[in-house]
Structure formats: C-alpha cells, structure tokens
Amino acid sequence: MRVTRRVIEAGIVGAVTDKHVFFAQTDQEKRDGLDWAQSELDRLVILGLTAIFERTVRDYLGGLTVVGPATRDTHLDRVRHEILKDMEFWNISSRVVDVFTKVDEALRGQIKQIIAYRNWVAHGRTLIEPPPVNTNPADAYQRLTDFLTQAGVVTP
Amino acid sequence: MQAGCSPHGRGVLAVQITQDSTLQADPVLAATVAEKNWLLETAIDGSAAEATWELNGEPGRPNLILRVRDPEGYRSSATFAPVELKNETGLTSRLGDLNEALLRVAEWRKAVDTLFARIRPWCEALSGSPAVCKNINLVREERSGEYLVRELFVIPIGGDRLIDPLMVFTPVAAWVVGWDGRVDMTGPGDRYILNYSRAAGAWYHVPNYLPYRQLPLTETLFRELAEACLDG
Known part of the structure; x- marks a missing residue:
C-alpha cells in the first residue's frame, strides 16, 4: 500500500497500468481510495484481533476446574457438555468480560468498547452509521493483551 | 415556530428553539415536539444557544433531527424517532447524553x-x-x-x-x-x-x-x- 501511494504521488506516467484499480482515476480519487483501503484494513485487523481474544477467553473458561474435566460417567459428561455449550452463548460483552473481576474496571470498559467497535465492523454498518467509538489496531491489540494478562489467561 | 414559555410555568426559554417548515407542516407532531421544549431547554442549557427540530426520513418512518448550535457557533446534531418523545424518562436520558456529548465536543x-x-x-x-x-x-x-x-x-x-x-x-x-x-x-x-x-x-x-x-x-x-x- 505504501509503495502504491508512492507511485501515485510520484506521478510516474504509465506506472499505473489498466490492470490496476487506480487506472484512469484522478489523483484525488486514488488518494481517497488508498485512505479508504487503509481504514478498511485497520477495521479488519481489529475484527480479527477481537475474534482471537474472544476464542482465547472462552477456551480458558471452558478449562476452569469449576467446570471439571471429562469423566467416564455418561450422565456427568452430558451435564458438563451442556454447560460448555451454554457458555459458548454467554454474551462476550455483558457476561464474559465481567467474570474477570481482577481485571481493572476501566480496562474492562475499554474491552467492551473494542467489542462494540468489532460489532459495528462485523455487522456491516460501516457506511451507514458512525462507529460507537474509535480505535486503531495498535491500541486494540495492547488493551486486549493487557486484559488477557491481567486476567491470568496468558502469561506476559 | 419558536418556543415561548414552558408548560411548567417557567419563564422565556434561554435556548432559542425552533422548528423547520417540514415539521411545522405536520401540526400534530409539531405540537408534540413543542411540548418537550422545556425538557430540551433544561437538558442542554449552557451547552447550546440555539436548537432546531427538523423532520426527516422516509414516509411512514419519520425521523426528528435535533440540530443545536453552541455558544461559540459550532453546530451538532442528533436523530430521534418520534416515539421517543412519548417516553419522558427516556427522552430526558437521551437529551442528557446529548448535553454531555456537546460539552465533550466543545x-x-x-x-x-x-x-x-x-x-x-x-x-x-x-x-x-x-x-x-x-x-x-x-x-x-x-x-x-x-x-x-x-x-x-x-x-x-x-x-x-x-x-x-x-x-x-x-x-x-x-x-x-x-x-x-x-x-x-x-x-x-x-x-x-x-x-x-x-x-x-x-x-x-x-x-x-x-x-x-x-x-x-x-x-x-x-x-x-x-x-x-x-x-x-
């Protein structure tokens, strides 16, 4: 993307061929297109980071001793299986995050904001409604990591 | 239409609240909106100098746009569904949020x-x-x-x-x-x-x-x- 931007800014005649999306576009259209692509990539990175975060947290909860390991007792294993299935449907923002009481409350709030941002991206409303809050990949990565570390889900 | 006095016996509103011509063309909705002006004034007093209600949206699904201008001349806006005006508690909460947002933006x-x-x-x-x-x-x-x-x-x-x-x-x-x-x-x-x-x-x-x-x-x-x- 950076190379493309440099090619466009340098204005080298013939450098953008008809196989490129920017072919025959004005400089401003090319700049706008690149800015849009950068923003879209940022949004998708945060979407991916949040998905990894959620999976990590749910896997951690499923492995807690309160749930217990599988036994040879069919009845107990069925109950365990149903509990684990239910846990998959716990709302990540309103239920899962607040289970981690040892995580700083402000950080828990920020994680909920990142999840709200992720939902905004995932539900495809990016062109209609503004995001509930703004963030960027570096900040989102750090705060999600801080949460997992404080929660004891991962070791620093 | 400009708001005069509140129905709650208060004096002239400090915030100038008006309605656009589209909203005025719907007298029932315009009256409903005007009834809530005192609430609006209470909520945004200090963060806004002027407020205008506009009627927008598709036929059958109208939206009310509240455009406010702060004392420095900057403008902001928020969208309400007409049904929100019927719930005073909910409306108060939303207007309070809007007031906080305006102060934050300033x-x-x-x-x-x-x-x-x-x-x-x-x-x-x-x-x-x-x-x-x-x-x-x-x-x-x-x-x-x-x-x-x-x-x-x-x-x-x-x-x-x-x-x-x-x-x-x-x-x-x-x-x-x-x-x-x-x-x-x-x-x-x-x-x-x-x-x-x-x-x-x-x-x-x-x-x-x-x-x-x-x-x-x-x-x-x-x-x-x-x-x-x-x-x-």
Missing part, C-alpha cells in the same frame, strides 16, 4: 485548536517553509451526531489546499478507546495517529508496531513523523 475542539496552535510553527519550520491554513471539517460520531471542527493543511507557498496539500491534520473522533480524541496526520508518504489524553493534557503518538509505546508529542518527534509523512 472541549475536544479546544484541544484540537491548542494542538494546531502548537504545531503550526513546527509545520512552518519544515523543509521548504510551507504555508499552513485551516478549514472546517464535518465529523459524525454516534454520541454527538454531526459536528464541525477545524482541520489543518500544510501546503506549498502559494499552493491550494484542495489541489496540492502536502500534509493534512484531520480530527477523526473525540470518542476513542483509552484516549480522549484522535487526530490523523496524512501525507503522501504515510499516515500517523496522534492521540489526546485529557488527564495529561497532552498529545501522544503510538507507533504501529510492537512493543507498544506511547510517545509524547515533542517537536523532535513531530519533525520525524512529518518527514516520514511527506516522504512521498
């Missing part, structure tokens, strides 16, 4: 203006001694609706900000996870993010690579970012 504008005043001489000292000019940009955020805020352009001497901007500083949002505002600096070479911390009263840049660092915005850091930004 503070955000000041932070942006302070940043621009600080970096202006730094911009003018860049290679080629470029010129600096400002423009007003429209930002739309969920909590505040639309509002206007300044953006800063670095242009060649005698240049046009629309044709050949060298670098642009664009306020992106006042509501940012973990921060109190974000301004993007964009040039032909790259784009960098500047974050505002209200608690520290300072601006920071977070590089887009690990390890995560929050670097206070100094003239030296600014020059490094600007040179990378301009290096097209």
Whole structure:
C-alpha cells in the first residue's frame, strides 16, 4: 500500500497500468481510495484481533476446574457438555468480560468498547452509521493483551 | 415556530428553539415536539444557544433531527424517532447524553485548536517553509451526531489546499478507546495517529508496531513523523 501511494504521488506516467484499480482515476480519487483501503484494513485487523481474544477467553473458561474435566460417567459428561455449550452463548460483552473481576474496571470498559467497535465492523454498518467509538489496531491489540494478562489467561 | 414559555410555568426559554417548515407542516407532531421544549431547554442549557427540530426520513418512518448550535457557533446534531418523545424518562436520558456529548465536543475542539496552535510553527519550520491554513471539517460520531471542527493543511507557498496539500491534520473522533480524541496526520508518504489524553493534557503518538509505546508529542518527534509523512 505504501509503495502504491508512492507511485501515485510520484506521478510516474504509465506506472499505473489498466490492470490496476487506480487506472484512469484522478489523483484525488486514488488518494481517497488508498485512505479508504487503509481504514478498511485497520477495521479488519481489529475484527480479527477481537475474534482471537474472544476464542482465547472462552477456551480458558471452558478449562476452569469449576467446570471439571471429562469423566467416564455418561450422565456427568452430558451435564458438563451442556454447560460448555451454554457458555459458548454467554454474551462476550455483558457476561464474559465481567467474570474477570481482577481485571481493572476501566480496562474492562475499554474491552467492551473494542467489542462494540468489532460489532459495528462485523455487522456491516460501516457506511451507514458512525462507529460507537474509535480505535486503531495498535491500541486494540495492547488493551486486549493487557486484559488477557491481567486476567491470568496468558502469561506476559 | 419558536418556543415561548414552558408548560411548567417557567419563564422565556434561554435556548432559542425552533422548528423547520417540514415539521411545522405536520401540526400534530409539531405540537408534540413543542411540548418537550422545556425538557430540551433544561437538558442542554449552557451547552447550546440555539436548537432546531427538523423532520426527516422516509414516509411512514419519520425521523426528528435535533440540530443545536453552541455558544461559540459550532453546530451538532442528533436523530430521534418520534416515539421517543412519548417516553419522558427516556427522552430526558437521551437529551442528557446529548448535553454531555456537546460539552465533550466543545472541549475536544479546544484541544484540537491548542494542538494546531502548537504545531503550526513546527509545520512552518519544515523543509521548504510551507504555508499552513485551516478549514472546517464535518465529523459524525454516534454520541454527538454531526459536528464541525477545524482541520489543518500544510501546503506549498502559494499552493491550494484542495489541489496540492502536502500534509493534512484531520480530527477523526473525540470518542476513542483509552484516549480522549484522535487526530490523523496524512501525507503522501504515510499516515500517523496522534492521540489526546485529557488527564495529561497532552498529545501522544503510538507507533504501529510492537512493543507498544506511547510517545509524547515533542517537536523532535513531530519533525520525524512529518518527514516520514511527506516522504512521498
């Protein structure tokens, strides 16, 4: 993307061929297109980071001793299986995050904001409604990591 | 239609509240809206000088747009469904949120203006001694609706900000996870993010690579970012 931007800014005649999306576009259209692509990539990175975060947290909860390991007792294993299935449907923002009481409350709030941002991206409303809050990949990565570390889900 | 006195025996409203002609053409809805003016005035008194209700939306699904102008002349807006006017508690809560948002936006504008005043001489000292000019940009955020805020352009001497901007500083949002505002600096070479911390009263840049660092915005850091930004 950076190379493309440099090619466009340098204005080298013939450098953008008809196989490129920017072919025959004005400089401003090319700049706008690149800015849009950068923003879209940022949004998708945060979407991916949040998905990894959620999976990590749910896997951690499923492995807690309160749930217990599988036994040879069919009845107990069925109950365990149903509990684990239910846990998959716990709302990540309103239920899962607040289970981690040892995580700083402000950080828990920020994680909920990142999840709200992720939902905004995932539900495809990016062109209609503004995001509930703004963030960027570096900040989102750090705060999600801080949460997992404080929660004891991962070791620093 | 201009609001006069509140139905609750209060005096003349301090906030000038009007309705647009489309809303006035619907007398039932216009009257419902006017009944809530005292609530609006109570909620946004101090954060807004003028408020206008507009009727918008598709037939059968009307929307009420509340446009407010703060004492400094800046405008913001919020959208309401007519049904929201029937629930006084809910409406009070939403108007309270809007008031908080307006105050926040006003503070955000000041932070942006302070940043621009600080970096202006730094911009003018860049290679080629470029010129600096400002423009007003429209930002739309969920909590505040639309509002206007300044953006800063670095242009060649005698240049046009629309044709050949060298670098642009664009306020992106006042509501940012973990921060109190974000301004993007964009040039032909790259784009960098500047974050505002209200608690520290300072601006920071977070590089887009690990390890995560929050670097206070100094003239030296600014020059490094600007040179990378301009290096097209």
